[in-house]
Amino acid sequence: MKKQIPKGLYAITAENFSNGKDNISVVKEMLDAGIKILQYRDKYKTKLEKFKQCEIIRRLTLDYNVFFIINDDIDIALSIQSEGIHLGQDDLPLAKARGIAGPDITIGISTHLPKQALLAAEHGADYIGVGPIYKTFTKDNVVDPVGLGYLDFCVKNINIPKVAIGGIKFSNLLEIYRYNPENICMVTEITASENIEFTVKKVKEAMNDYC
Numbered sequence: 045m046k047k048q049i050p051k052g053l054y055a056i057t058a059e060n061f062s063n064g065k066d067n068i069s070v071v072k073e074m075l076d077a078g079i080k081i082l083q084y085r086d087k088y089k090t091k092l093e094k095f096k097q098c099e100i101i102r103r104l105t106l107d108y109n110v111f112f113i114i115n116d117d118i119d120i121a122l123s124i125q126s127e128g129i130h131l132g133q134d135d136l137p138l139a140k141a142r143g144i145a146g147p148d149i150t151i152g153i154s155t156h157l158p159k160q161a162l163l164a165a166e167h168g169a170d171y172i173g174v175g176p177i178y179k180t181f182t183k184d185n186v187v188d189p190v191g192l193g194y195l196d197f198c199v200k201n202i203n204i205p206k207v208a209i210g211g212i213k214f215s216n217l218l219e220i221y222r223y224n225p226e227n228i229c230m231v232t233e234i235t236a237s238e239n240i241e242f243t244v245k246k247v248k249e250a251m252n253d254y255c
């Protein structure tokens with residue numbers, strides 16, 4: 045049975061923006077702080093290195109009852125039985141991914157344009173990424189910011205969960221929050237924070253996210 049992605053704050057790993065800490069220690073801090081949706085994303089490690097970290101994080105996310113999503117690597121997602129995978133416009137097409145991964149895994153698709161959002165929803169995505177809303181330095185080769193107009197379109201026209209992402213900080217959180225997407229994603233605002241617990245609690249409180 046497919047689990048529904050919870051609403052609220054969505055966190056992503058970023059080892060190169062983690063003040064010298066590795067993904068595992070940052071994830072432990074995130075889970076202790078109350079993160080309930082976590083994506084493993086690492087663009088620099090080998091498959092084996094990613095797999096080993098994901099195996100450890102899978103055990104932690106089960107202990108903490110956290111919804112765990114793997115970026116890009118369907119094979120890792122299937123072998124550790126994560127709740128979800130996240131794919132971009134240049135990754136494996138949604139239908140092929142669904143064929144491999146089956147009906148019970150959550151598939152999230154990055155979108156930057158109305159047409160992409162409509163197609164993702166029509167073809168059975170379980171949520172869409174909406175972004176980057178603002179300029180971000182966290183992702184290489186990122187498309188130009190899509191702005192709040194695109195978030196507004198998605199909230200009004202797409203009936204699967206919307207995950208707003210890209211350049212979102214505590215300082216601009218309420219600009220996003222007022223559009224009422226189901227999820228708001230922060231990467232470096234959390235991973236690079238000197239006090240992850242304080243930052244996560246502050247953000248969750250501002251979002252009325254008490255899970």
Ligand SMILES: Cc1ncc(COP(=O)(O)OP(=O)(O)O)c(N)n1
Binds near residue numbers: 154
């Ligand atoms: C929630 C969420 N939204 C968007 C992305 C970006 O995915 P993608 O376009 O495949 O780029 P990479 O993350 O693989 O560099 C995401 N990971 N998560």
Ligand SMILES: Cc1ncsc1CCOP(=O)(O)O
Binds near residue numbers: 186
């Ligand atoms: C992975 C990804 N996809 C679109 S923007 C982004 C990174 C967002 O990172 P940050 O929250 O640090 O701007």
Ligand SMILES: [Mg+2]
Binds near residue numbers: 115116130131132
């Ligand atoms: Mg990708």
